[in-house]
Amino acid sequence: MSIPPELPKSARYVIIGAGVHGLSTAWHLARELRESGEGGGDDVVVLDKTAVGAGASGIACGVVRNNYFQPAMRRLMAHSVSVWESDPAAFSYHPVGYLQAAPESMRAGVVQIHAEQQEIGYRSTLVEGEQDCRSYLQDLFGDWKAPGITNVLHESRGGYANNQASMRGLAGKARAEGVSILSGVQVTGLDLADGAVQAVVTDRGTVRCEHVVAAVGPWVRDLWEMLDLSATIAVRGADGQLHDDVDMWTYLLLQEGTLGVNPGLFTDTSGRMPPVMHVDSDEPLLDEDGELITDSMWGIYYKPDFNFGGVQGGSMPVTVEKNAADVAVDPYGPASPEFVVSPEFAHMWTAALAHCHSRFQGTRHLYRDEPSGGLGCFTPDSFPVFDTFRQNAYVIADSNHGYK
Template sequence: MTLPDSSPYVVVGGGVHGLSSAYHLALELERSGSGSGKDVIVLEKSRIGAGASGIACGVVRNFYFSPAMAEVIRVSVELFESDPVGFGYRPVGYIAAVPEVQAEDCVAIQGRQAEIGYSSDIVLGESRCQAHMEAIFPDWNGDGIEAVLHERQGGWAATSQTVENLARLARAKGVRIFEGVEVTGIDLHDGSVHAVETSAGSVETDLLVAGPGPWAGHLWRLLELEPEVRTNGERRPIVTYWKLQEGDYWLDDVELTDAKGNEPPVVHLDHVLPLRSDRDGGVIEDGPWGIYYKIGRRGFGVQGGGVPIELGTDVELEPYGHENPDHIVGDEFTDYFTAGLAWAHKRFRGKGREWHVDPHGGIGAFTPDNYPIVGFVRPNAYVIMDSNHGFKMIGMGKLAARDIVGGGESRLEPFRLSRYEAGITHAVSNSPYPWN
């Protein structure tokens, strides 16, 4: 395909947000009678799913303290459930097991899930939590775990399959996807986007939609927007980068299965008790810690991650992902993660030096309150800056398309850029993670 000189809608980014937005724009334009998918093009500098979407762990969950996020995830899970085969979606459920300091958060989260019709159960008290988890994992250790939130919906999805399915759906509606086309600049006239400059030429457009993922800071600069926002009386950078800590781990003689030998739910474990190495017994973390894990992406072993590391405002993003040694985890995280597994499951104890490792990672771009920024940042420039909540939120593109074509979407109001100046930021949980 040849890149056109103009297109009514130019979508930048071939990850879940860009592709979902393109597909749902095509649907909304068709529904409203104002256009079709032929009016939409997607620009991806490498290949679809080459960024954070393609290398994510793939967890799909609604474990969010922010009420606004709960609704976005509900819409997203419905989308996964609409085509589980196409999206490679495994609805095995999701469990959050947490200490007393987070128990009230879990109660509030489960209450909101019930209000929006998202199926989940809450278990409180150490003995009850132990019984609930032992029924799933007979070797479970729940010392100090005071709350278990068990999401009956949710689970995980194959990342590459999800991205490919979104691209297939978009193309079926007439959307053209251009891979290997890098955005090099944005031509602004009187504050509005006139054209998108690319490595393959310039494309004039009526509306730019961007799902930049980790490249949010770069896009912000191309749009010539202020690099900081004022919120709660202080200036904060619009983007701060964190190193993501994930990997695939497996043993020769032990698997992660439930009591019946089947694939278990995804597990999120937070704690405040000291975390000790399963290699030498040394204290790795004497403050809050956390891991999340599921069956490995190869169909065996364990895939998961832990609390990310804040890097600041200046990082090198290229090359992005697992091929960059600066982006992936090292042995220190392997010790941390496998120690967490050994704390939770007796089957993994004494195996600290026996794990095979496929290290993962990446860089995430986080907003000032660690929640997405969604909406118009210039008269005809619409952004979805996901603050690393990305992969599971495939429904964000659906809401964004309604917002753009329909003239507003109330469920996205809490994610507007203007919230910072107004001092209306999202609720903060007691989780050690920046994204709960």
């Protein structure tokens, strides 16, 4: 039987959550305290109710990309990519790049992304025109066959990280700075007084603090409630009008799975690991029996991944049609009796792989039929929020963009 961790009576900084955000925050905070002479890692405590990487970070596909339509997001992600590149071995990071292939309806937006990537010095290649795109993709993959692609954006940087290994690497860097990471400590409440958080209440005792960081991924709804913040907010829409009583949180079910083939067989024409692939298409999608799956826009992403033991990827998440307060986040991920991917996802995703590459034709039966996926907690505009509330509570609400 493991010995319960000894909880300190107080700490300057208490970070809740030992996933990618909590561990990265702990590492950078401790380092900056040390370098500024204002403290060090012994001022920082990380609490997690289970263990390092036990939540969304530990089952994530781990894609690291810069491909966003919003300039602010691209600048943020370029910074994050630099951190991943700083120690690929420790972070189990594979800098294979990221490639988006898209139809004509997305062309103008992709051209804009490329232009703005050049402005910030983020290396990428833009290919336009259906024939040039086909040639580019067939040079990369000899078996490429998807029609209707008129624009390709190939980011030289980016790639993916192995989920659990990268969390161990981040935890190691935080511990090397002197940070304490305490597992098996569940936060049950926050002691609020005079408009600020005075202490973090757990099932193993109370820790007084000067600052608290909520870095809990899909459990952010619960920390938000502990901070006594509103479940609805007012949002100004693109129409310029203020919309009241908009739900602060919406849960989406992440659609991901693995094709059980040798990942070493999915290489480019040079025998190297390919970029992470993201394909959007408005072409009709048929299954291996010729039956129509959809004639609407569809999209997938995929990569060979030895960590997953196959070709791993996913498609667009699905909105959970429940009030956020009624969604059971625990048990999380594959252990959930309710929130795992459906057979319809496997049908669509394997058909899409075969639509793009002849090597994946007839491989539907190799899809690994096992529980996969997980919940993501999204803000009203589905973008991250990093902000201070209640004077000293820094909330990281990542809208499932954590690894990037």
